[in-house]
Amino acid sequence: MAVDLSVNCLGLEFQNPVLVASGTFGYGDQYEDIMPIRELGALVTKTITPRMRPGNPPPRVVETDSGMLNTIGLANVGQDEFLREKLPWLVTHRGAARVIVNVAGFAEEEFAEVAAAVGSAPGVDALEVNLGCPNVKAGYIHFGADPQSVRRIVSLVRSQVELPIVAKLSPNVTDIAALAEAAVAAGADAVSLINTLPGMKIDINRRRPVLSQGFGGLSGPAVRPVGVACVYKVYRRLAEAGMSAPIVGIGGIGCGSDALEYILAGASLVQVGTASFVRPRAAAETIEGIAEICDRQGVTAVTELVGAAHRS
Amino acid sequence: MNPAFTRVTVTGIRQAAGDTHVLTFRDECAAAAIQPGQFCMLSPAPGASCIYLPRPFSYFRALDDGRVEILFRALGRGTRWMAGLRPGDSVAVFGPLGRPFQLEAGAARAVLVAGGVGLPPLALLAERLLRLERPPRIDLLYGETRGERVVELGGVLPPAVRLWTASEDGSTGFRGRVTELLTQKVWPTLDTPPAVYTCGPRAMLAALADILGDGREVHSFQASLEENMACGHGICMGCAVELATDAPQPYYKLCCKDGPVFNGFEVKWR
Ligand SMILES: Cc1cc2nc3c(=O)[nH]c(=O)nc-3n(C[C@H](O)[C@H](O)[C@H](O)COP(=O)(O)OP(=O)(O)OC[C@H]3O[C@@H](n4cnc5c(N)ncnc54)[C@H](O)[C@@H]3O)c2cc1C
Ligand SMILES: Cc1cc2nc3c(=O)[nH]c(=O)nc-3n(C[C@H](O)[C@H](O)[C@H](O)COP(=O)(O)O)c2cc1C
Numbered sequence: 385m386a387v388d389l390s391v392n393c394l395g396l397e398f399q400n401p402v403l404v405a406s407g408t409f410g411y412g413d414q415y416e417d418i419m420p421i422r423e424l425g426a427l428v429t430k431t432i433t434p435r436m437r438p439g440n441p442p443p444r445v446v447e448t449d450s451g452m453l454n455t456i457g458l459a460n461v462g463q464d465e466f467l468r469e470k471l472p473w474l475v476t477h478r479g480a481a482r483v484i485v486n487v488a489g490f491a492e493e494e495f496a497e498v499a500a501a502v503g504s505a506p507g508v509d510a511l512e513v514n515l516g517c518p519n520v521k522a523g524y525i526h527f528g529a530d531p532q533s534v535r536r537i538v539s540l541v542r543s544q545v546e547l548p549i550v551a552k553l554s555p556n557v558t559d560i561a562a563l564a565e566a567a568v569a570a571g572a573d574a575v576s577l578i579n580t581l582p583g584m585k586i587d588i589n590r591r592r593p594v595l596s597q598g599f600g601g602l603s604g605p606a607v608r609p610v611g612v613a614c615v616y617k618v619y620r621r622l623a624e625a626g627m628s629a630p631i632v633g634i635g636g637i638g639c640g641s642d643a644l645e646y647i648l649a650g651a652s653l654v655q656v657g658t659a660s661f662v663r664p665r666a667a668a669e670t671i672e673g674i675a676e677i678c679d680r681q682g683v684t685a686v687t688e689l690v691g692a693a694h695r696s
Numbered sequence: 697m698n699p700a701f702t703r704v705t706v707t708g709i710r711q712a713a714g715d716t717h718v719l720t721f722r723d724e725c726a727a728a729a730i731q732p733g734q735f736c737m738l739s740p741a742p743g744a745s746c747i748y749l750p751r752p753f754s755y756f757r758a759l760d761d762g763r764v765e766i767l768f769r770a771l772g773r774g775t776r777w778m779a780g781l782r783p784g785d786s787v788a789v790f791g792p793l794g795r796p797f798q799l800e801a802g803a804a805r806a807v808l809v810a811g812g813v814g815l816p817p818l819a820l821l822a823e824r825l826l827r828l829e830r831p832p833r834i835d836l837l838y839g840e841t842r843g844e845r846v847v848e849l850g851g852v853l854p855p856a857v858r859l860w861t862a863s864e865d866g867s868t869g870f871r872g873r874v875t876e877l878l879t880q881k882v883w884p885t886l887d888t889p890p891a892v893y894t895c896g897p898r899a900m901l902a903a904l905a906d907i908l909g910d911g912r913e914v915h916s917f918q919a920s921l922e923e924n925m926a927c928g929h930g931i932c933m934g935c936a937v938e939l940a941t942d943a944p945q946p947y948y949k950l951c952c953k954d955g956p957v958f959n960g961f962e963v964k965w966r
């Protein structure tokens with residue numbers, strides 16, 4: 385019997401639980417011949433900010449053991465060009481896939497500005513709010529660092545849009561579950577975790593960090609255990625607090641078994657990130673892999689498995 | 697041709713000099729479509745994962761029987777993995793990628809300046825330039841730090857290409873840098889402004905840009921650049937190359953998608 389991969393959450397129907405992560409699939413067009421977006425549960429766009437950002441100087445990426453570091457610096461085309469040049473393509477090519485636009489700002493007003501602009505555009509199904517970017521005013525502490533700031537940003541975005549909001553959380557905090565609670569209390573419909581972890585690689589010949597900014601964000605299989613633990617912890621905490629909000633699991637996912645770890649930990653949806661750089665069809669392979677494993681285990685609907693690791 | 701992600705089988709690997717090797721695999725579609733300056737991303741087949749991200753390599757030769765050659769230097773763990781490949785091994789290839797050199801059909805002379813493993817795209821370019829209806833006279837300048845690294849190009853370069861070799865230790869060819877070879881030996885032989893094509897370490901490209909920017913007349917100046925890459929086709933935004941502008945904000949292009957070949961006069965070299 386065919387496994388039912390569809391997931392209903394955020395008031396939306398997803399044809400399968402596999403999304404592609406912000407910053408790892410561009411705006412969808414580049415992969416079209418290899419991994420068309422219509423096969424996905426949803427595409428999450430690269431972060432959009434109100435104004436175009438050139439990004440950081442090179443080197444911006446470097447490989448590490450089982451992963452990579454990046455300091456792209458949120459390079460993006462800005463909200464106006466996104467709406468004019470990128471979104472129309474996405475909307476006409478998406479088929480049954482959902483479109484989630486990831487947004488951020490470097491001041492609270494910027495979050496409101498970009499959310500309002502993007503949130504009212506036709507074809508956008510939900511917003512993912514990137515809380516991992518630096519707050520310029522507070523001296524480069526990121527917005528996701530404390531529950532108060534998460535609450536303020538999420539409420540502000542909530543007041544601008546009617547669309548479902550997903551709050552994307554950074555793992556570089558003492559208690560990610562407290563942030564998730566704050567986000568949901570402030571009106572987020574779901575939380576996605578994790579964003580990258582801070583890391584550094586040093587060139588031993590030149591005796592200095594490889595990346596132009598010294599630090600970079602770690603992603604890839606190396607972060608999967610961290611992501612799975614975060615999802616597990618947040619799922620439990622939200623349940624204890626009597627809050628029901630779906631969790632989107634991210635970090636080092638590249639195949640069906642990776643995705644299932646997250647789903648069993650409590651994720652309703654998952655995102656494939658860096659793996660797409662290594663294998664452009666990684667997201668498709670993840671969808672097929674989930675179906676295959678469910679089939680082998682006699683599972684008829686993938687949603688039966690959400691949070692199952694807490695029950696057995 | 698749109699880039700394709702495929703698994704291919706290694707058909708051969710040979711040492712070309714010192715730590716430099718030539719890897720051969722069969723990739724019919726790519727072989728027929730490759731243009732000089734384009735590159736591919738190579739990675740191990742799943743399971744053999746000593747490296748995580750794919751590595752970019754220029755195409756060195758595209759043979760008529762559908763085989764493709766990559767010339768590479770074993771520097772770090774990715775290229776050492778490649779040096780250990782054997783016929784029959786499987787690798788993943790993603791390509792052809794990037795914007796190639798433009799074959800300047802109007803130039804009567806072409807000067808190709810290669811530094812180290814900047815050689816492969818220029819070897820392919822030389823061959824393609826000769827296929828033009830009115831091919832230019834081609835001088836290929838090839839420099840290495842040490843003579844033992846110099847790759848033997850007999851059988852690879854068409855005889856019509858004039859090859860000049862330099863080594864900094866003086867053990868092979870001209871003693872000194874390839875840029876000195878250009879200014880001292882080759883430039884005086886030019887009778888018309890050449891189309892200049894180059895690929896090599898950034899410091900060499902920057903030195904060449906200084907030389908050409910210093911009042912020398914050229915038909916054009918195309919440089920193939922390197923940046924660390926993750927995706928190889930314009931998605932991760934990892935491979936920024938800064939172009940020279942008067943604007944206060946930096947202006948970046950992507951090495952993998954807008955390049956790797958850039959107008960050498962537009963790059964911000966330092
Ligand atoms: C478009 C493009 C085409 C290229 N074509 C060729 C080619 O035809 N033949 C070839 O031998 N190399 C080529 N390179 C360089 C090649 O990609 C690197 O040498 C390779 O990625 C190093 O991988 P590694 O794992 O061995 O080294 P790593 O373990 O990643 O690093 C080891 C050392 O290698 C050097 N290195 C790393 N990345 C690069 C880089 N991008 N460029 C130069 N040096 C680097 C550094 O000195 C570093 O310390 C090309 C690069 C680009 C961007
Ligand atoms: C090159 C690169 C760029 C990224 N850009 C963004 C971004 O713009 N916004 C964002 O919220 N996350 C961004 N991320 C983080 C990913 O969306 C994801 O949260 C993280 O990489 C962990 O997942 P992975 O291990 O599957 O890649 C980026 C990651 C990478 C590797």
Ligand code: FES
Nearest residue numbers: 928930932933952
């Ligand atoms: S390598 Fe990813 S954008 Fe160029």
